[in-house]
Amino acid sequence: MLRLALKMTWARKGRLVLTSLAIILGTGFLSGTFVFRDTINQTFDRLFSDVFRDVDAYVRSTAFIELDFGGEQRAGTPISALETVRNVEGVVSATGDIQGFARVIGKDGKPLGSEGGGPPTFGSIASDDSAGLWSVVEGRLPNGPKDVMLDRATADNGEFIIGDTVRVIAARGAREFTLVGIASYGDISSPGGATFALFDQPTASEFLLEPGFVDAFLIEGDDSVSDEVLAQRIDAALADELKLETLTGAEITAEVQGQIKDVLNIFSTFLIVFSYIALGIGSFVIYNVFSITAAQRQRENALLRAIGASRRQVSRALLVEGTLMGVVGSLLGFAVGIGLSQLLNALLKATGFEVPTAGLAIKPGSLVNTMIAGVSVTVFAAWLPARRAGRVPPLAALRDTALDTAGNLKRRVIIGLVLIALGVVGLIAASNDAPIQVLGLGVLGVFAGILVLGPAIARPVALALGKPVAALRGVSGTMARQNAARNPKRTSRTAAPVLLGVALVTAFTALAASIRSEIRDTFGAAFSGDFALTVDSQGFGGIPLSVTDQIAGLDGVAQATGVGFTSVRIVDPNDTTVDPASMMRGNFVQTINPATIVGLFDLGVTEGDLSSLGRDGLFVDAGRATERGWQVGTRLQVIRIDGAVIDAEVRGLVSGETSFANYVASREMFADAPTPIFDSFVYIKAAQGAALDEVEARIAAISSDAGIGTLQSKEGFIDAQAAQVNQVLGLIYGLLGLSIIIAIVGIVITLLLSVFERRREIGLLRAVGMTRAQVRTTVRWESVITSLLGAVTGVVLGIVMGVVVVAALADDGDGITFRLPVTGTLVIVVISFILGVVAAIYPAWRATKVNVVEAISTT
Amino acid sequence: MTSLPPPTATNATHAAHAKGATKIYGTGDSEVRALDDVDVAFQRGKFTAIMGPSGSGKSTLMHCIAGLDSLTSGSVSIGDTDLSKLSDKALTQLRRDKVGFIFQAFNLIPTLTAYENIVLPLTLGKKKGDETWINRVIDTISLRDRLEHRPSELSGGQQQRVAIARALASQPDIIFADEPTGNLDSKTGTEVLTFMRRAVTDLGQTIVMVTHDATAASYADRIVFLADGKVAGEMFSPTAQKVLDYLKHLGE
Ligand SMILES: Nc1ncnc2c1ncn2[C@@H]1O[C@H](COP(=O)(O)OP(=O)(O)OP(=O)(O)O)[C@@H](O)[C@H]1O
Numbered sequence A: 001m002l003r004l005a006l007k008m009t010w011a012r013k014g015r016l017v018l019t020s021l022a023i024i025l026g027t028g029f030l031s032g033t034f035v036f037r038d039t040i041n042q043t044f045d046r047l048f049s050d051v052f053r054d055v056d057a058y059v060r061s062t063a064f065i066e067l068d069f070g071g072e073q074r075a076g077t078p079i080s081a082l083e084t085v086r087n088v089e090g091v092v093s094a095t096g097d098i099q100g101f102a103r104v105i106g107k108d109g110k111p112l113g114s115e116g117g118g119p120p121t122f123g124s125i126a127s128d129d130s131a132g133l134w135s136v137v138e139g140r141l142p143n144g145p146k147d148v149m150l151d152r153a154t155a156d157n158g159e160f161i162i163g164d165t166v167r168v169i170a171a172r173g174a175r176e177f178t179l180v181g182i183a184s185y186g187d188i189s190s191p192g193g194a195t196f197a198l199f200d201q202p203t204a205s206e207f208l209l210e211p212g213f214v215d216a217f218l219i220e221g222d223d224s225v226s227d228e229v230l231a232q233r234i235d236a237a238l239a240d241e242l243k244l245e246t247l248t249g250a251e252i253t254a255e256v257q258g259q260i261k262d263v264l265n266i267f268s269t270f271l272i273v274f275s276y277i278a279l280g281i282g283s284f285v286i287y288n289v290f291s292i293t294a295a296q297r298q299r300e301n302a303l304l305r306a307i308g309a310s311r312r313q314v315s316r317a318l319l320v321e322g323t324l325m326g327v328v329g330s331l332l333g334f335a336v337g338i339g340l341s342q343l344l345n346a347l348l349k350a351t352g353f354e355v356p357t358a359g360l361a362i363k364p365g366s367l368v369n370t371m372i373a374g375v376s377v378t379v380f381a382a383w384l385p386a387r388r389a390g391r392v393p394p395l396a397a398l399r400d401t402a403l404d405t406a407g408n409l410k411r412r413v414i415i416g417l418v419l420i421a422l423g424v425v426g427l428i429a430a431s432n433d434a435p436i437q438v439l440g441l442g443v444l445g446v447f448a449g450i451l452v453l454g455p456a457i458a459r460p461v462a463l464a465l466g467k468p469v470a471a472l473r474g475v476s477g478t479m480a481r482q483n484a485a486r487n488p489k490r491t492s493r494t495a496a497p498v499l500l501g502v503a504l505v506t507a508f509t510a511l512a513a514s515i516r517s518e519i520r521d522t523f524g525a526a527f528s529g530d531f532a533l534t535v536d537s538q539g540f541g542g543i544p545l546s547v548t549d550q551i552a553g554l555d556g557v558a559q560a561t562g563v564g565f566t567s568v569r570i571v572d573p574n575d576t577t578v579d580p581a582s583m584m585r586g587n588f589v590q591t592i593n594p595a596t597i598v599g600l601f602d603l604g605v606t607e608g609d610l611s612s613l614g615r616d617g618l619f620v621d622a623g624r625a626t627e628r629g630w631q632v633g634t635r636l637q638v639i640r641i642d643g644a645v646i647d648a649e650v651r652g653l654v655s656g657e658t659s660f661a662n663y664v665a666s667r668e669m670f671a672d673a674p675t676p677i678f679d680s681f682v683y684i685k686a687a688q689g690a691a692l693d694e695v696e697a698r699i700a701a702i703s704s705d706a707g708i709g710t711l712q713s714k715e716g717f718i719d720a721q722a723a724q725v726n727q728v729l730g731l732i733y734g735l736l737g738l739s740i741i742i743a744i745v746g747i748v749i750t751l752l753l754s755v756f757e758r759r760r761e762i763g764l765l766r767a768v769g770m771t772r773a774q775v776r777t778t779v780r781w782e783s784v785i786t787s788l789l790g791a792v793t794g795v796v797l798g799i800v801m802g803v804v805v806v807a808a809l810a811d812d813g814d815g816i817t818f819r820l821p822v823t824g825t826l827v828i829v830v831i832s833f834i835l836g837v838v839a840a841i842y843p844a845w846r847a848t849k850v851n852v853v854e855a856i857s858t859t
Numbered sequence B: 001m002t003s004l005p006p007p008t009a010t011n012a013t014h015a016a017h018a019k020g021a022t023k024i025y026g027t028g029d030s031e032v033r034a035l036d037d038v039d040v041a042f043q044r045g046k047f048t049a050i051m052g053p054s055g056s057g058k059s060t061l062m063h064c065i066a067g068l069d070s071l072t073s074g075s076v077s078i079g080d081t082d083l084s085k086l087s088d089k090a091l092t093q094l095r096r097d098k099v100g101f102i103f104q105a106f107n108l109i110p111t112l113t114a115y116e117n118i119v120l121p122l123t124l125g126k127k128k129g130d131e132t133w134i135n136r137v138i139d140t141i142s143l144r145d146r147l148e149h150r151p152s153e154l155s156g157g158q159q160q161r162v163a164i165a166r167a168l169a170s171q172p173d174i175i176f177a178d179e180p181t182g183n184l185d186s187k188t189g190t191e192v193l194t195f196m197r198r199a200v201t202d203l204g205q206t207i208v209m210v211t212h213d214a215t216a217a218s219y220a221d222r223i224v225f226l227a228d229g230k231v232a233g234e235m236f237s238p239t240a241q242k243v244l245d246y247l248k249h250l251g252e
């Protein structure tokens, strides 16, 4: 029977290809992201082993804070200790290293590199010590407070040549330097698209960090002893009170590789989750194809049963076929995935994020994962149709055409409605503070309910949608309408990918529109100034405080205040329950200037007076305070990055969306810190009667002089804040895109199978006088009706979910109201229409190729 | 019964005719001459049957004359129109307006009602048709109370009657039927044949029918016998007994 099953599969190679297409698509995305991740990881692994090739030991401070979003911030290392290290036996050279924030201003006055989202902009040290990371390709090393060296990519992009004056902005403000050299990092001109401004050590320390400090020492040994011994010797030589540690070259390499991997993995995990979703949606297509082909083979299976095959044998034959397709499809999908990963690379390159690739990394693990996912999804999708095939009564061999009914409609409606009801109960429970998993289960319940209900509603909805088509396109339209409605199961399954994509997008678009208008309202109420200068660099660099103060002092400016962010550790000395491992965890603090903020930007103070902050005061988010049992007067320890411990006191509470962090501190708290803080926002109010455009021009001049920040009017600023929601929407649209691709493939496959199944009917129609154009019209409109069926039910479902979720959020006291995204919804419907037309092109063409004589003479 | 020379085609009296019609399937060793230089004409207002052993080329001849398939050589005409000169679109239009079809089975579109199936060729051509005529046809097949039913809700005989009504609805020049009663029991078959006979006698239609059944053939005005892709003989005013005798004689 197995041989027979294989033979029967082989006899239908065409269908093998069709079904495999769905599997290839699903697994292609998956393996593509696997290969992409491995390739990037491998690249960075190699990059950093190259970079640290000559580093045998690495000295750094032991004081650090883990940052919220991964990574860590470490205290500086005193350069004074460098002499001690140099004198250790076995050390050939030791040099200071800094990786600080610095932006190079182009000749057009605009900063090079991107602000925020893109690759970082670094300031660093280039020295003549052999342990340095940089090799000079042109000119010489910087030497003195006026010298700068640039990485080759930055020099090329900015069209700088040796001798040019280069403006650089860093923690200590903006300065002009003379370009004395151009360097490359390892073998590449610019790692990961980052920009580098390089100085000699004293200049770098003073300009980027703090005079007398560097981030770390890079040490090269004479190889007379192992790196471990060398590190131990150095560690022993350094005084304990300096709080320094020594790592071997291998250790620091592994650590940096690990950190980079952590960051990259967030990105690739996200992609992989997307791919699994794609595979999940794709499984509908696979399931659909198996169901259709099983139905089309009903007679053949019945014949097998009639001549003595058992149910299990018939089912198993189909499962064998499914497994075979899973294996073949996943293998092909893996190959397609390798191509996709290259495409992803090219895409990143096109957006300016140059990832130096050190060859493709195709790991056996990726292949295994892809195969497991692909084969199990396929076998799973083939399971039900296979069982159903086994249950075919032998008598069906004598029946004419394949029957595909929606089964027991009543049961379907009941089960579907129960699932939806359970889902909605879950959603409502989630709105009453049930855990987030309940929300997920609720959404899942609603989806499952819709899918069960699908076949029951597919017929009436398809008939209703097809009514205008039938009226407009005559017989072709009528036939299209009837065809879309004739196999409700098939139609609803074909429409499912459209439905899922559209429902998600509609729900999120509605949610986003609601949140956007909420943000607009909140910021409109909180911000009473005229302008805002903003920089979009989360936690790395920003607007130097001196720039903020300079703006405050401008003619025509009544008031200007800066708000920034930094990380500290907050320790409650009275709380013994906190897990020590989490003690290193950093907390985001909002740094403000209490003297200028009042009356300009409302942080939502519910208790206390911001002017009482001082050097050792904190305002805490009311929710966080309740959670930890803190109140005004509670004493907490604030540990800065440099390790300084500040005994602080809670002096007030804030609550509201305009306070971006759980803690608020005065910028005074960080005035004596070796690592400077920055402002991310500067809010500005013009003086009464001052000409706004003149004031704006003056601020703009300062901002462009400093080469940092985007100046926005009040409205512009509020819009920009609201638009941040759009970034999340971008991801959701990505998901829509994916489901559209899958939906197109699904519709194409289903239509091809339907055309094949109805070739007699098409032949008959052609015989009695249907033109090729009319045949095409019929197929096209069937496709459009199917696609619209998914879109319309998806929009309805999405709106329901949007309303429920918004209601849930509104319960939290955020007071957001549901807003229907009318344009968005219309766009979705139009897209679905086009999708239907596009998907029908090939099947319609195939339908016109049906051989009339063959079709009517087959029995 | 002796075979007569094939009648020469004159378009005034002939609804369709074929001249030197040859159809070859495959090439070389696997070559099959399904039609071998066939000259035949079908008279207007007459009921013609085509008989012959299985594989003798009956269906092929019908398909080629009806414009469903093309000849390897020779020519066929419907009325004055030479089919070999027509594009696919023109052929489609010709089938829609000038030709009616009745197949052995699967004659109707399952998604359309009986009435929609009957007027299908007309609607495809965006025509209304002659309402009195259509009503007369519907009355003749006596299925007025079943017009809104789907084919799956009709018996085999009823389905074939709807198919005949469809073939008649557009008042075509000629109707081709390939074993229209092959799937029916003798009573239903008689019903269908009687109806076809009436369509010719009472409504003045032209019908060409392929059949294996001597009784069915006896409803025709004339029988054309095919063997090995050639016209083997002809019989006028047949009766079932005469046909059986002739077939026995042909088999010898
Ligand atoms: N598509 C084709 N390819 C090759 N040979 C064909 C094809 N169609 C028909 N033939 C051959 O042409 C010959 C005539 O076939 P045709 O279908 O016209 O016979 P028929 O007289 O209708 O037979 P039956 O009474 O069995 O229906 C047969 O030998 C058949 O095998």
Ligand SMILES: [Mg+2]
Residues within 6 Å of the ligand: B058, B059, B060
């Ligand atoms: Mg035949």
